[in-house]
Amino acid sequence: MSLLAYAPPRSGDFTVALLVRLRHAAIGLLVPLTLVLVWALASARGWLPEQVLPAPSYVWQNLRDMAASGELAQHAGISAIRVAVGFAVGAGLGLLLGIAIGLSRPVEDYVRPLFTAVAQVPTIGWIPLLMLFLGIGETLKIVVIAKAAFFPMVVNTAAGIQNIPLSYREVAAVLRLTRWQSLRRLVLPGALPSIFTGVRYSLTKAWTALVAVELLASAEGLGYLLVWSRQMFWLDTMLAAMLVIGLVGYVMDAMLAAAEARLQAWRIDA
């Protein structure tokens, strides 16, 4: 029985924590920086023709030009809106279906077999069929992205709810918690780690689906930029687009991780 757990962090601890974080960031940057170095070396030594592998400086220059002209912001903005809307719809519906499956045995029995079979078909496999129904407008893109975000959300939400220990459910029974009370106090908080795994998978899938659908049917967006620059053989533009896609995805994942840490303060050891 110690009060140590409540000691507020002292300034010394803060400095230590900062150093630990910096060290962590440095380690994470090590591999990407090495790759850039190898890339720079390869183009400087002329290991590959310049048309195949442009120098990092070209790509950087191109990135700056596209940023300055507003072209990059326009493509990235279009893509971001598509992902945001598609992800919100897909993950939102996925959360609801996941909760329904997690809470209700009959719902699971009715839905699970079809769901599992449909989930086996890759997102890109759906695009031709969906094109027939929806054409190649915005609706197609949103639906494809939503579909990609939907499945991981359902699976992880349902699993999170079903994995809540019986011992906790007995507590809820003994305390006579209503369905709503136990959803709020037990089911959702208990399933939250798994739900967050679902959200992060969903976002990654949504982002990948965006690129796939823009490759096939779009005249703007980062995916389009990728295809168009490849067809034009502007490899510096293509590499710049790839960098931006990777970077945006990374930032979104980091934001989710931060939100997760905030919502689950109880898991952090004091």
Place this chain on the structure above:
Amino acid sequence: MANGELGLQGIAKTFRVDGRLLPALDGIDLQVTPGEFITIVGASGCGKSTLLRIIAGLETDHAGAAVHDGKTIRGPSLARGLVFQEPRLFPWLTVEANVALGLENAGLSRDAKRAAVSEHIALVGLTGFENAYPRQLSGGMAQRAAIARGLVNRPGVLLLDEPFGALDAFTRTHLQEELQGIVAREGITAVLVTHDVDEAVYLGDRVVVMAPRPGRITRIVAVDEPRPRSRTAAALLHKREAVLAALDSGGRGRPEPRRLDAPDEPLRQPAAAIALQGAA
């Protein structure tokens, strides 16, 4: 204060294991008067926890009748608090919020709830830890919080399933004393299941001794020692020997290997008759 009268008549329970029927409890009869502290002691597998779960309403598929204040038990009720062997606090809620779970359906005002929660946190000696998460508590502190959660709704009956089994000896002794005081002060009925004979004798007004295969009551030992009790009182030591003898005669699985000469004879009367005799 709610009443806390319990009646068990002919309770029998069978589990199905690998297609075979396994009798867990058979012919359990027990009357518990309001305010009484009953301890149930027996070796592992004698069905004592199952019996407690039946009283709690977590097991409803059984033969015989379990009655609380004249009403047949058909499921959990807020009139019966249950403390499990593990604290089972929700790890994402603070101590305060965990205790408050017991009042979700109490129909109290916000202020009344807050007052009841802080009163019961004080009762188990956790004042100052209201905003701590279960991870930050020791095993003993977590179990205190669980006891507060079981008591906060002021149930007429408090059921405890080996609540101190996982704690170190020092903490266990301390919490036994506090539990004794709390139950006396609140004037509630308590049923505590344990495999610790010393704990059973120290806490119980009556000690119910059970034997396994099938789980049944072999003997009820009345402990008419005034409270607060001293652990070393001669009367308690005497009763302890009686309980140990009953455990021995009940068959396998005596929990503790010590034994002196046991003066009391095993009773062969129906349990209800023993209950009426009271402090014999």
